Amino acid sequence: MTQAQKEPQTDEVRVICIRLFGVFALSWEDGDEIRVRSTKIRAMLAMLATAPEGTRTRAWLQDMLWGRSGHEHGRASLRRALTDLRNLFGEDFVDLFEVNNSEVRLHLERIRITGTLEDGDFLEGTEISEDGFEEWIQTQRKSNRTMLSAVARTRPGRVAQEILNRGLHLQPSIAILPFATARGYQGPVQLGDMISEEISRSLSRSHMLDVISHLSCRTLDARSVALEEIREKLDADYVVAGNYRTQGDHITLNADFIDIKTGRISWTREMSSSLADFLRGGDDLVGGLAGEIGRAVMDTSLDLAATAPLPDVDSHALLMSAITLMHRLSVQSFAKSQTYLEEVIERVPDSAMLHGWMGKWHCLSVVQGWSSRLDEDTATAREYTARALDIQPDNSFALTMDGLVNNNLLRRHDVAMRRYDEAIEIDPNNAMAWLLKGTLHAFTDDGARAITFTDRARALSPLDPHGYFFDALGAAAKLSGGDYQGALELADRSIRANRRHVSTLRARIVALYHLDRIEEARESAETLLRADPGFNIRGYMRDHPAAEFEIGRVWAQAMREAGIPN
Known part of the structure; x- marks a missing residue:
């Protein structure tokens, strides 16, 4: 009988204490030691304890701990390790862990991280000859050392827990x-x-x-x-x-x-x-x-990121700043956004959400015309969203960003639609998934559904920091459905929030043209060309996702008539 199985418990939930700094140690909260002889099981527990929501995919664990063994042997080794883990904890296993065919989850509310960096390095003495594990543990140790001095100054004695919180706590x-x-x-x-x-x-x-x-x-x-x-x-x-x-x-x-x-x-x-x-x-x-409240969170995060060294800034503030700057449509803000995202990913290398955001960053770099390496940035965007889904296949946001890349960069509209549908099935309140699904319907000549879905997206996003983007795509949906007055109202609202958003100006030109307000359409075309002097119909038909459909040709003709050069 193992230490963890030795006595039946009452209905009270038991908590385990994990020491990750210095020599690994595991015990029940009352002090009873839980002896873990297998180095790889110790490593797996540490990986789960430091994972977002305590969850790792089986494929990721297999690659990190048994990558050199080959696929089939690695799968069998992971199964044996999970069986050993179940035997170790006995009846408490079901309260501590959740295992299915695709992932393993450690319930973080059932654990307590103990110790500080004063006890030693992260998983000190734990050595496993696997490329994936060696890279992972070095990343953890580097991140911890970077943040140690700032955290120690503010909350001595709680350094280990604070550092782990910085990683797990990605949203304010x-x-x-x-x-x-x-x-x-x-x-x-x-x-x-x-x-x-x-x-x-x-x-x-x-x-x-x-x-x-x-x-x-x-x-x-x-x-x-x-x-x-x-x-x-x-x-x-x-x-x-x-x-x-x-x-x-x-x-x-x-x-x-x-x-x-x-x-x-x-x-x-x-x-x-x-x-x-x-x-x-x-x-x-x-x-x-x-x-x-939403705007206050973003503004406060920007202030924090702008006035303190990056290692001193909490991860959630860096992420919110990165998201805000990503959508400001200036080259300087966009570049700084990448720096912030890279810093957070270095701290939390296994977050599906962060990889999804970085995929979107590279996608926007191409779509907004700021990339000088279109093929490379397209491939990089795809790599980030694919990595996000490797980490967490059922992450609604990662699925949405993968759909964005497939639609806007790879022109794989069928794959994009599947991703949006999967994202919405997982999270029916995912406003971005509804928005992009509606936009895809707009680009593929399905105006009625486009309006229904983008209206739902805007209703679900009352505090989105880039609300102008929702209005801009909502305007495109209205155009595809023939509601030109509604499209103009949304485009005008979007422009009031962000005057430099080129796709909003395109929607406004088309709406004005179809409302027979030709002179105003021409004025908007001149504004667009001042914002993007290189814009022309040929490039639009080459790059825009709607170009191969009838609606894209209709929009191109309206812009041509308003004065956009061929």
Whole structure:
């Protein structure tokens, strides 16, 4: 009988402690040692403990630990290792692990990382003669040494946990506390709780934020809770708290956006709405505040990344900055975005999401005409999205980005559509997947579905930092469906947010032309050519995904008539 099997337990969930710095050690939380004799099982536990969501694919583990053994022998070795792991933990195995045909998951809520870098290097003394493992462990050790000095200065004694958190914590986490009734006012019972719940739901639609559950937040009283308590209990980076007052059918909300790390109030907002409209499900109050919160997260991340050395900046702030800069449509911002992404990938080399973002970066480099190596950047974009799917085949965002690359760069429309469908099946709230699926329908002469899907995407993305992009592609969908006035309205809204977005200007030209506003179409064509002097119809028909379909030819003719040169 093994150490882990020795006594039946009560219904209370058992927690294991893993020491990853210095000599590897494993024990139950009560101190009972769990002896792991196999070096490769120790390595596998470390790999799972440091993985995003505690999950690695079986193919990845096999390649890292048994890559030299050949495919069939490697598969058999991994099966034996998982059997040994099951025997080691006995009945507790099902509470700690989840294993299926494609991946292995360690439930991170069931583990506690112990020790600091003062105990030694990462997995000190663990040596495995496998190319994949050697590369992985060197990357981990290099990343840890880079961040050690900054982390040690701020939170000595918790260095190991802090470094691991920097890797696993790729999205900023935010807590929306129940809004209190303003002093001197009487409000409907539980209204403040309802408001915070609706804001949490709206924010949770975004794949770029980790929203603390409303049930967790409602246990804290915003009027008396300390920031340190929020940090410890909810592990949040930002918190939104405030109060409300009602007068007749009028409700006024005051909200503070607070950076928990610094304790600084980044902004205060006052928003008003009809109480009856809110209770009926109206979105003005909730949607408006959700959008403000999303922009505040991005702005705060940009400030952090711009004012501190990269090793001192949390991974989630670097990622948010990279995403924001990627969509600013300036060469300087775009280049800096790549630098930030590279830094985060070096810290977390096995994140499907990060590889997906880097795939999109290379895709945009080609699409926006900034690449001087089209074939190389196309291949690199494909490599990143393929790597993302190798890491996590069922990652909705990675599937979406692979669809983007297949559609915009490789012209494999059927593959792209399958990727979008798979992404939506996994995550029905994936706004980007709905948007790109709708755009693909627009480019392939299916205007009705294009409008339906892009409208759904825009409804699911109230706080997207590149909302102009959603409006621009929504305009293309409206064009394909013959709704030229609707297309013009979306294009104008997109241009107000980003005047240099060339594809929005193209949509505006086509909409104006079909509305018989020819002079305005020509003025927009001149604006487009000032923004992109090299743009012409021949290049458009060569590069645009819609060029091989009827709708692409219709759009090209409208732009030609408006003055775009052949």
